[in-house]
Amino acid sequence: MPDNFESFIQQHRDEFEGPGPSPRVWAALEKDLTEQRQGRVVQLLRKNWFKAAVIAVLMINAAAIFYFTGHKRHQQQELSAISPDLQEARTYYTTRINAKLQLIDAYPANELGLDSTARQELQLRNDTYKALEKELKNNPGNERIRAALIRYYQLKLDLLDKILEELQDRHAVPGHTKKQYEVEI
Structure with missing residues (x-):
């Protein structure tokens, strides 16, 4: 059986080494891959950009409030320590x-x-x-x-x-x- 298989491959070698898909097919495949790489997150952000902006502003405000209250408390502690x-x-x-x-x-x-x-x-x-x-x-x-x-x-x-x-x-x-x-x- 292995001898028949090897002889089959040698006889039909030219058929196995065919030209492959056309450049147009490769271009379409690359285009699909780049669109998929953007992923669902980017597609969701396109649709819900306002919600994402509101969330970002709220997070920045929360961080600023946290920083300033901690800074004020730290200053008061400094004076009480002095x-x-x-x-x-x-x-x-x-x-x-x-x-x-x-x-x-x-x-x-x-x-x-x-x-x-x-x-x-x-x-x-x-x-x-x-x-x-x-x-x-x-x-x-x-x-x-x-x-x-x-x-x-x-x-x-x-x-x-x-x-x-x-x-x-x-x-x-x-x-x-x-x-x-x-x-x-």
């Missing part, structure tokens, strides 16, 4: 200053008589505060910087108190604000 007593003072003054800022914000903007720059300076975390906090991080043992930061808080409270007193003298205090202000006094 000086726990200063962290206590910061919490105390921050709550008082924010309460007074809410009282001031209860007044209509045209009655306040403050421009945008003055309102920005009234905020707790203005440029002066940021500079003091930066210096404290650079020189954690410096008592003068700690004292300056506490003095900054005290001056901010005094300024807000004076603004509130003047507003109370000049304008009628809004109903809910008047009660809060009287309780605070």
